[in-house]
Amino acid sequence: MPLTILLVDDEPLVRAGLRAVLEAQPDIEVVGEAADGAAVIPLVRRLRPDVVAMDVRMPLMDGIEATRAVLRTVPDPPKIVVVTTFENDECVYGALRAGADGFLLKRARPAEIVHAMRLVAEGDSLLFPAAVRQLAASYGEDYGNAEARAAMERAALTQREEEVLRLMTRGLSNAEIADRLVVGTETVKSHVSSVLAKLGARDRTQAVITAYESGFVSPG
Amino acid sequence: MPLTILLVDDEPLVRAGLRAVLEAQPDIEVVGEAADGAAVIPLVRRLRPDVVAMDVRMPLMDGIEATRAVLRTVPDPPKIVVVTTFENDECVYGALRAGADGFLLKRARPAEIVHAMRLVAEGDSLLFPAAVRQLAASYGEDYGNAEARAAMERAALTQREEEVLRLMTRGLSNAEIADRLVVGTETVKSHVSSVLAKLGARDRTQAVITAYESGFVSPG
């Protein structure tokens, strides 16, 4: 039986290209296409492809959400290969974390694309060699959401404010932070207020989110 | 001039082993050793090694903190190779994010270790091939803080609760969530309350933190 593949990409041109490349192989069959992540789950359920080639950047639901959704909701889910244009696309990382089995550059040569699909279908996770270095490099840059990182930089928090923010990201209340820093709660409140103002956050939750998104603190 | 290396590992045996392997090479010189991350910065400043071989798990200051510290405080910092025992060591990921240039398994063959040091010194980031797959697999497992992940699993949130939590992690208020889900704010409050109860969180901020730490949502 052939290797069945579902293509998910908002650009018809890309889908056509992938289809052409893949269907040139006698043992590979493109069983369906979707233009957005939102449409993926029912298609996967119905078509039960071996592999989903998933674009990361799509209008309604991006590849990361879609990957997560498929893996959570579909029993015995297909392998998922994330397809992207840029080697250092920050989304790739999120997709891998969401459970993608590999990723692939759009500019890869046809033979490489075919090879990647076969490898993944066989259960091999892969990180495309040319991109591994870029991926590693992006780690070095202290990965994070670009806007959030910009917000953190613009913020230019003082030492004390950074300290307070860090404690906020541990889930401490103002009173607890005051206790920890051996200052009054009113002092903490004033620090918190300037942190919120500088980060453009409405409340401490948004500030903590920005801290995570910017890489100011990292999960784990 | 030789390739200079600083060894950082809490186990003398491991340091001895690395030293033996590396110094067998005529062009490699181990210029120093440290037993803990806390001692690294002054040593790096004084010895100015080309590469630091850094254990991830150490008593006082772990390899992640140490890596971050070195890269932040030392001008023109050395390359840092993270050394670990386990392929799926969760710390590895954090170290890479902290700016490590590569990682290496302790069980690697001597030739591989030497090769890795040379590669990194030449400016090549590397992810050791045998470990790449493991790393990718660990992505699939949805990397995150173990306790937080356990908390998320124990929580067993309903579909709606997950949805609400996801919107909380976008920084939305109860009213905004209600608006988004087209339900009443009281409904949202009730969902939020059960999310907090299930996650053992005191407030929405702590819930969002757990969500990030567990990998329920990922920065980026």
Added chain:
DNA sequence: GTCCGTCTCCCCCGTACGGGGGGAGACCCG
């Protein structure tokens, strides 16, 4: 049929939170 879980909505109530002010001492730097 009954039971249970989920989703929905409602009430009251206390408080931690956050906004908006003002003010004071310490420090560095031009």
Added chain:
DNA sequence: CGGGTCTCCCCCCGTACGGGGGAGACGGAC
């Protein structure tokens, strides 16, 4: 010296938040 920044403290005040408790509707499980 004055200006700026950082730090800390205090006030009032409104409200979003979270706890507690209750309840109807739907669905699936038994």
